[in-house]
Amino acid sequence: MAAKTPKPQELLQIDHRPPREWWMDRKVVFKPGTWCYAGRPENVKALDLPFPREWSPDEEDWKLPDNWKEIVLETFRDRLHKFRSLKVFMDICVRCGACADKCHYFIGSGDPKNMPVLRAELLRSIYRGEFTKAGQILGRLAGGRKLTYDVIKEWFYYFFQCTECRRCSVFCPYGIDTAEITMIARELLLEIGININWIMGPVANSFRTGNHMGLLPHTFKDNIEFLCEDIYDITGIKIEPTFNRKGAEILFITPSADVFAEPGIYTCMGYLLLFHYLDLDYTWSTYASEGGNFGLFTSHEMMKRLNAKMYAEAKRLGVKWILGGECGHMWRVIHQYMNTLNGPADFLEVPVSPITGTRFEHAKATKMIHILEFISDLIYHDKLNLDPSRNDHLVVTHHDSCNPVRAMGFIQEPRHVIKSVCNNFYEMPENTIYAETFCCGSGAGLNTDEFMEMRMRGGLPRANAVDYVHKKYGVNRMTAICAIDRAVLPTLMNYWVPGVSISGVCELVGNALVMPGEKPRDIDLRQEPLVRPTAEMPSEDESDV
Amino acid sequence: MFGRKKGGSETKANIYELLESNYHTIVKKWIDKVYDSYPEDGAKFLRNKKDPFANPVGFRITRGIEGLVKELITEEPSEGVEEFLDSILRVRAVQDFVPGDAVAFIFELKKVIREVLAKQLRDNIRLMEELLDVETKIDRLALLAFDIYMGCREKLFQLKVEEIKKRPFLQLEGVSCPSAALSLRQMKTLREQLNLVGSRRDSEQQGH
């Protein structure tokens, strides 16, 4: 494509349907709003990653090392040896196209290279062109091409336009997971010093201070205490959580965004209220103060480096098991990677709820359970005094976050809790929820403002579905069990569907939980009035789909 | 060939009736032109002869165009116009257009109408005059479209600033004002993204 968008007039004068160049012939043009800033050298250096330097993707020269090509091919070979997934996925795609229109970025942008199959072909074509005989001899006729500077740029552009959401994988007849391919492609790029700052920054912070936000121990504590003050103002309940306390029964870890950023802080207030209500013997940690793990978006190694803190801290504090807050990619790491990477966790015990005595057998090796599993168990055993009418000012829908659903199968737990704490719940249309949920469009480290246009495009399918329930049922609140969702969906909604706010499930729990000794509540955790439902409630009742 | 048959009766109709009877052709041609304004590897790729709606982008475009044409052929347009324009422009505001190109599709409607009604318009002064009236409406539509487009862009910009404000490092580094925290680089890019021709807004931002 030319650097300038052709004017409609120009298109009309020439034949406006020129033969389309094939994708291998197209070079990437870096348009504003569709790519992220390069990693700052100080962050890259802090992590001992290769080739820290000042560079920018929109410049001609990326200042790559001289032997970038060898490094990439060598790493590629190495990853083929290490990951059967990669090998098999490189070989067996039949290009049936079942995945093509399943990616939110393709749906929202129409850019053909955002079809998962083509995104993967970007890598596959190099695999064929450099590593297979047919590709080396026949080149394009065998679907192969050589690794060039432009290919690297193309990789950067498109592998940082994939949110690793795995929606494509659900529909592929062989389960080819473009997220896995993206993860490995990003590793190849990392080896020649190509990365983005929105990932490098949080990773560097997390490595040093324990959390993405870079909160120092005292700030972390201050923030939680600040939330406790708000809770006191709202409910009259005084909460004094403990930090880094040895001998606690449970270590609680949640994304640091919950401690710091709106609207996550309201979810955090929900946690605090609940733990106080239960008089739970738990502690926060300032060292393992991050549930999320942007290492997942960097490399398998970085994921391990950051994740190591959780077990290390659990061991140091001598807790029995770990409880995890609401977060998407955090749970992908905990559920599918943590025990493999940093286990075995034989110094911990199988999680047992101190209130109900339930043994969480399904987590008996990793020894960490999700807060909603924990709460669902409490509700099932009727241990919570809940007043769902305190959420009557909200008409709620639930956004299934990609990772918990497609890398774990976390579907009914949040719904059980939501339906127990609020009276107005409506599902979004079928095929946009559960395993087929649409991504927020900003996951996998792409939730930065310079990527805004692309985020809005990628979020369009999700927004469309919200728009539907917003118009039909008057939905004004969407819950999401993911810290990235809570950070980016407000923006998305603000643009496409104004009038829908975002929260975690535990915020609703916090609203509904009747605390012993609380003062009469007339405001919710956001200090907004608890307005009773208005007369014009829609009549259809399809909440339990 | 030479305007036999229906031609006689149709020329008696006023322009709005003519537009109404050609509603589907106009909608279809106009949608085609909107798609033509997309770059090869953009939403144009989604155009599918049989089913131009097969995507939310196409959906919004179609919904908008149909609505706009309907509004145009009723002699008194309602506020619905804004909603339909919004439907299209909210999408175009996040795609790679400069403002002029983003709203240029409105003017294509003039061309479409002249094409579709070419036969009837020939030698018919009254219709021509009525057409001018319609075209004035289209011009107004374009102005409105520009406002809406700029509204969307401003919204985007505002959302960016809000996100930047929320960034924790601002507090940590003791900077409370987003524009101060933006490095010059980021500032430059933001400005490019705004696609603002004038520097008015820029100076406002920097004066912050």
Add this chain to the structure above:
Amino acid sequence: MSRVIFPLIVVLVLIAIPILGVKVAGLHLLFGVVIPYVAFAIFILGFIWRVIYWAQSPVPFRIPTTAGQQRSLPWFKQSRWDNPFTTGEVIVRMALEVLCFRSLFRNKRIDFRQLPDGTPILRYSPTKWLWAFALLFHWSFLIILIRHIRLATVPIPGPIEFLDHLDAIFEIGLPQLYLTDLTILAGLLFLLCRRLFIPQLRYISLPADYFPLFLIISIVCSGMLMRYFLRTDIVGVKELVMGLVSFHPHAPVKDIGTIFFVHIFLVSCLFAYFPFSKLMHMGGVFLSPTRNLANNSRYKRHINPWNYPVKTHPYEEYEEEFREFMKQAGIPVEKE
């Protein structure tokens, strides 16, 4: 366009080779015995080699794609086939995948509807075309393949005989028309037309996607020509095939018919091409880690054979850096 033309030309050349070879050069032995043997050997060895090549790489992480409710608490009904927890459940999932193309069954189309009141809405509605025709093609292929056992056995085993009857159940024409001949063609033509006429598909298609389609279509067509139109000497064919499978090959009878040599040569090409192409999805589907693993990684530790120690930021270093802050804030420290 050359992405379509090139494979087409290759297939045409492949058709021409045996015609020339047998009709002009009279190389019956080569085309009737040597090439089929070689091709089959390539197929078997190639297949094994490729599976070993895949299997040499470990599965470091347990990464199933979960398409339904996990097994967690007893009051949630687990989607056993979409989110398997036990090996048994995995086997069912795989079987559904391989036999019924379950994932393809999920396919959705973006769809534009109007509500009764005229407001347009957008939805994602199921589309089963690809699934149906893919299934049609594959099952027909399998049945046809099994039917061929008839040529290599005396006496013909009962089940094969039965299948044969079933396939020709409509008793149309003479020789009787096989259903699967029609269904495989329908399937193949559908898959080809999709590729040719859906812009997105044409855009992603490589020569290697058209080639197998053209090749298999030619095989089917040559087979059907042989059976229904240009009759060949079935007895001669059977003798030849029996010789091949019993490893006592003898030169084919001369007037067996060129069309037969075209058919067997194309089949040989398919076999020889198989291990080096996307057709290996047949083996790969069983090795795909997002499908063949149980989602029980919190229940049972999955071992990564190359898990190596990494540089972390231990607590001691953390405390060292922030001790003063921690003490001031009243956070317990290890070293005062």
